[in-house]
Amino acid sequence: MIKLTDKNERQALRFMAPFLILMLVFTVIVFGIGFLTSLTDAQGINPGKNIGLLNFKNILKDPYFWNSVYVSFKFAAVSVAIQIPAAFLISLWIESLPYKKTQSFLKAAFFIPSLINTLVAGILFRLLFYGEQCIANIVIGFFGGNPNMNWLDDKTLAFPLLVIVSFWQCIGFQIIYFSANLRSLDQSPYEAARIDGAGRISILKNITLPLMKPALIFMTITSAVSSLLVFDLILGLFQYNIYDNVTGIILYIYLRAFQWDLEIGAASAAGWIAFFLILAVSLLQLKFLGLGEKHED
Amino acid sequence: MKIENRFSGLDGLRAAACLLVILHHVAQRLDIYSQHFILQHIQLFFLMGNTGVSFFFVLSGFLLSYPFWKNYISNLDFPDISNYAKRRAARIIPGYYASFAVSIILALLFIPDMDYFARRLITGLTFTAGFHYTTLFPSFVNSPLWSISFEVFSYLLMPLFMFGLFRLAGKKRSFKKGIIYWIFALILIIGINQLIHMYLTPDNVKRGWEFGVTGGSKWWMPNYNPIGFFGHFAFGIIASGISAYFIKNKKLRDRIADKNIFDIASIISSAAIIGLLCYVRTEEEFTHSIQKQPYYFPYLTALIAILSVSLVNSRFTGKLFDSRFMRFTAKISFGLYIWHYVIIALISFYVLPEYMNYMAIKDWRLWAGASLLMIVISYGAATLSFHFIEKPFIDRIQNVREKVFKSKRKIRPGKLLSAFLLCVLALLFIFPLLWLLDASLRPPLEVMQSPPAIFQQSIWKSIESYTRDSYLAAFWHFDVGRALFNSIIVSSGTIFLTAIVVSLYAYALVFMEFKHKKFFLIIALSTMMIPANALMIPMYKVAKNLHLLNSWFGLILPGAVSGFGVFLLRQYFLKIPLAVIEAARMDGAGHLRIWWHIILPLARPALAALAIIQFRIVWNDFLNPVIIMRDEKLMTLPVRILLINDTGSVLAAGFISIIIPLILFLKFHRQFTEGLTEGLRK
Numbered sequence: 001m002i003k004l005t006d007k008n009e010r011q012a013l014r015f016m017a018p019f020l021i022l023m024l025v026f027t028v029i030v031f032g033i034g035f036l037t038s039l040t041d042a043q044g045i046n047p048g049k050n051i052g053l054l055n056f057k058n059i060l061k062d063p064y065f066w067n068s069v070y071v072s073f074k075f076a077a078v079s080v081a082i083q084i085p086a087a088f089l090i091s092l093w094i095e096s097l098p099y100k101k102t103q104s105f106l107k108a109a110f111f112i113p114s115l116i117n118t119l120v121a122g123i124l125f126r127l128l129f130y131g132e133q134c135i136a137n138i139v140i141g142f143f144g145g146n147p148n149m150n151w152l153d154d155k156t157l158a159f160p161l162l163v164i165v166s167f168w169q170c171i172g173f174q175i176i177y178f179s180a181n182l183r184s185l186d187q188s189p190y191e192a193a194r195i196d197g198a199g200r201i202s203i204l205k206n207i208t209l210p211l212m213k214p215a216l217i218f219m220t221i222t223s224a225v226s227s228l229l230v231f232d233l234i235l236g237l238f239q240y241n242i243y244d245n246v247t248g249i250i251l252y253i254y255l256r257a258f259q260w261d262l263e264i265g266a267a268s269a270a271g272w273i274a275f276f277l278i279l280a281v282s283l284l285q286l287k288f289l290g291l292g293e294k295h296e297d
Numbered sequence: 298m299k300i301e302n303r304f305s306g307l308d309g310l311r312a313a314a315c316l317l318v319i320l321h322h323v324a325q326r327l328d329i330y331s332q333h334f335i336l337q338h339i340q341l342f343f344l345m346g347n348t349g350v351s352f353f354f355v356l357s358g359f360l361l362s363y364p365f366w367k368n369y370i371s372n373l374d375f376p377d378i379s380n381y382a383k384r385r386a387a388r389i390i391p392g393y394y395a396s397f398a399v400s401i402i403l404a405l406l407f408i409p410d411m412d413y414f415a416r417r418l419i420t421g422l423t424f425t426a427g428f429h430y431t432t433l434f435p436s437f438v439n440s441p442l443w444s445i446s447f448e449v450f451s452y453l454l455m456p457l458f459m460f461g462l463f464r465l466a467g468k469k470r471s472f473k474k475g476i477i478y479w480i481f482a483l484i485l486i487i488g489i490n491q492l493i494h495m496y497l498t499p500d501n502v503k504r505g506w507e508f509g510v511t512g513g514s515k516w517w518m519p520n521y522n523p524i525g526f527f528g529h530f531a532f533g534i535i536a537s538g539i540s541a542y543f544i545k546n547k548k549l550r551d552r553i554a555d556k557n558i559f560d561i562a563s564i565i566s567s568a569a570i571i572g573l574l575c576y577v578r579t580e581e582e583f584t585h586s587i588q589k590q591p592y593y594f595p596y597l598t599a600l601i602a603i604l605s606v607s608l609v610n611s612r613f614t615g616k617l618f619d620s621r622f623m624r625f626t627a628k629i630s631f632g633l634y635i636w637h638y639v640i641i642a643l644i645s646f647y648v649l650p651e652y653m654n655y656m657a658i659k660d661w662r663l664w665a666g667a668s669l670l671m672i673v674i675s676y677g678a679a680t681l682s683f684h685f686i687e688k689p690f691i692d693r694i695q696n697v698r699e700k701v702f703k704s705k706r707k708i709r710p711g712k713l714l715s716a717f718l719l720c721v722l723a724l725l726f727i728f729p730l731l732w733l734l735d736a737s738l739r740p741p742l743e744v745m746q747s748p749p750a751i752f753q754q755s756i757w758k759s760i761e762s763y764t765r766d767s768y769l770a771a772f773w774h775f776d777v778g779r780a781l782f783n784s785i786i787v788s789s790g791t792i793f794l795t796a797i798v799v800s801l802y803a804y805a806l807v808f809m810e811f812k813h814k815k816f817f818l819i820i821a822l823s824t825m826m827i828p829a830n831a832l833m834i835p836m837y838k839v840a841k842n843l844h845l846l847n848s849w850f851g852l853i854l855p856g857a858v859s860g861f862g863v864f865l866l867r868q869y870f871l872k873i874p875l876a877v878i879e880a881a882r883m884d885g886a887g888h889l890r891i892w893w894h895i896i897l898p899l900a901r902p903a904l905a906a907l908a909i910i911q912f913r914i915v916w917n918d919f920l921n922p923v924i925i926m927r928d929e930k931l932m933t934l935p936v937r938i939l940l941i942n943d944t945g946s947v948l949a950a951g952f953i954s955i956i957i958p959l960i961l962f963l964k965f966h967r968q969f970t971e972g973l974t975e976g977l978r979k
Binding site for chain 1: 719804821
């Protein structure tokens with residue numbers, strides 16, 4: 001497919017080779033082997049024998065699997081719906097301030113939670129939400145909410161808790177990314193609008209939003225994918241008492257492969273299905289939200 | 298810094314002083330009784346290396362008093378003292394505090410009982426540790442820090458005495474008056490020192506090194522004291538005065554220098570120093586000096602002073618001393634001095650336990666290996682410390698004057714209020730971290746309490762129950778130190794590899810012409826969308842077949858496939874003008890050279906952004922390490938944390954896991970946002 005006649009082309013390939021080789025080994029081959037494993041009844045270290053598409057059939061019939069898919073998608077939808085607008089508004093707010101040092105302090109402060117190990121974040125929030133008189137309830141009570149919630153032992157509160165912690169951890173990078181984008185915007189339309197006497201809302205709607213669309217789409221997709229992949233946060237937050245309404249796909253695969261019955265083959269099949277589901281989501285998002293390519297050029 | 302560069306030879310002398318001190322500490326580790334006769338004598342000579350501290354004091358006196366002498370001799374006003382103070386503070390405080398903080402943390406983790414801990418901490422922070430034997434060594438781990446408070450005391454005394462000189466001499470100044478004044482000052486110092494010996498000698502209860510650090514300082518104490526060390530400093534001051542006189546009277550100086558008298562003097566004095574150290578190497582401590590002062594005061598001190606004067610004015614020997622290696626060592630000498638003992642402690646905690654003890658190692662090969670390791674790591678640490686901790690502050694002080702005053706902006710109350718509100722929100726985001734710190738310091742019983750322990754009493758009362766137990770347990774029972782080390786190795790390895798691999802790829806995409814460019818761009822970007830976590834089982838298999846299980850490369854190699862990195866660097870490279878590349882091509886530079894020498898330095902902000910993003914991913918990654926690192930000794934922090942079954946230790950380990958990313962981010966966060974912004978600007 002690629003001709004190597006030109007010297008330059010050969011050199012270009014040489015420059016790209018390290019990345020391409022690593023990509024080949026750790027994504028393409030990993031991929032293929034994943035598929036091959038999913039066709040076997042491998043269990044633990046036993047390689048197993050070929051059983052065709054039986055694993056796929058079983059997984060697709062497994063209500064736990066579909067539950068985990070539902071949990072992941074619900075979580076991703078809720079998280080993205082909350083995080084992206086919030087991060088966007090906060091970054092607009094930060095960029096509107098005239099104080100340089102305060103701006104960089106704010107960005108750092110919002111970003112710091114995302115430096116924390118997700119597992120540790122889970123454990124930390126266990127602490128903040130422990131017992132009926134926990135610090136979280138004190139804060140909630142302060143703002144007029146119900147101050148007597150038992151967060152860690154209440155199944156219905158598990159999902160909101162997950163959303164809260166994920167919000168705390170993820171929003172920092174989004175804010176920094178949006179701020180960087182806002183700063184890099186071309187200023188001339190703003191000057192024109194100011195001369196025309198346009199209001200703040202109309203500037204936001206007619207200039208900022210369209211200009212920021214690629215960045216918003218990019219962030220939406222990457223955030224959605226990483227939310228779909230949520231795993232160690234659940235493990236850290238709920239530890240040995242994981243309710244099924246917070247068991248996401250990856251956790252399901254992990255539990256199947258390494259905890260429940262060591263069904264490597266079946267778990268591989270689940271991994272493959274999950275992979276395509278997630279890929280489909282990101283492609284759909286690209287399509288629906290439009291102009292995915294423009295961001296690249 | 299500028300003045301110091303002007304004197305030839307002094308860099309070499311400073312480097313020699315620093316190496317002497319390190320060799321002294323190295324020699325202390327080896328058991329002298331089980332060595333060969335020749336090695337014993339070499340070791341004895343090395344043990345004399347503690348005199349390096351005296352070199353330091355003479356050199357400091359020389360360099361710091363020079364501006365004062367210059368103004369004195371040229372009949373100018375007393376120099377700007379606030380500038381002097383600021384420069385001293387910028388030079389000493391950041392590095393010293395960093396080293397002191399690390400030493401305190403290590404001591405808390407590894408030293409079981411420490412007497413006078415609070416006292417040492419407070420005096421260590423206020424540079425007053427040297428005034429009492431209970432605090433002479435502010436840190437149990439990093440003993441060389443004792444000299445810092447002495448040095449700071451000299452920094453205070455020197456301008457005071459100089460002020461006296463300027464006042465006394467009035468308008469009728471002369472070089473002779475200055476030197477006579479300082480000789481009297483020296484006699485005064487020795488006199489006061491005599492009084493200290495008479496009235497302030499510690500009692501003999503538990504006096505001596507066999508009673509630990511406090512006993513050791515008691516043994517040292519009246520002989521080592523801040524006033525006495527100002528005597529060493531004063532020798533440097535006098536040497537500086539003589540040099541200033543020579544520099545002012547160029548003709549005289551050239552006449553002497555042409556006869557090579559300075560060269561000969563420097564050779565004779567350095568030979569005399571070596572001879573003296575050889576001669577005293579078998580003698581006991583505190584002999585061959587007046588008032589039992591350390592470091593053979595005033596004989597050695599005078600020799601050093603003579604050496605420095607003659608080196609500064611010499612024609613050849615000064616250059617001889619300033620080799621490239623010595624210059625570099627001199628540049629980072631402060632860092633070497635304050636960090637090398639921390640490295641000794643770390644090696645003894647993690648590699649070779651005997652390395653901490655006095656003359657404990659019998660096998661000289663083992664000793665040489667460990668010592669070489671220590672010296673290499675110390676150079677690395679000192680270089681890092683110089684560039685990232687010390688230099689920024691020194692630069693800041695030097696740039697203060699060049700800054701142009703900004704016009705004041707109008708204060709807008711609306712914006713101020715909105716900034717305030719946002720700050721409150723941001724603090725709410727950081728708050729859980731403080732909570733983590735608080736919880737990790739509490740005894741296990743208080744951790745899981747509802748309502749939280751901190752609300753059950755007044756805050757000051759509740760803080761009283763803080764202990765370091767959780768941290769001790771984390772380090773001793775759960776081996777968090779090793780996990781931290783593994784995490785650091787894996788993260789830095791991944792960042793390094795990613796930067797290389799991804800920048801090469803992006804370079805090809807931007808600066809080379811070839812077919813199917815778009816295809817290569819898209820496949821690289823598509824890795825961004827791959828949910829790698831869904832492929833954990835085949836990943837395990839691939840790693841197993843490539844023998845990457847339980848290997849750092851098993852985490853580093855897959856980590857380097859970063860689609861986002863390609864995206865970011867490509868965006869950044871696109872903004873580099875092609876003319877830069879073309880010019881280099883004209884000069885015959887190959888792509889590889891352009892990539893390394895031109896593009897990578899230009900892309901530093903983007904690389905910083907990439908490094909932070911990668912670091913964040915790798916440092917926090919849980920799934921890959923849990924699959925690939927099955928061996929307990931190789932586990933990274935997140936995996937280790939999940940396996941800890943004690944709440945307090947989990948919290949302590951959690952807090953430890955935050956510290957490094959936090960420091961890195963706070964250090965590089967400007968470059969990070971800049972790199973991201975510049976990368977995205979169209």
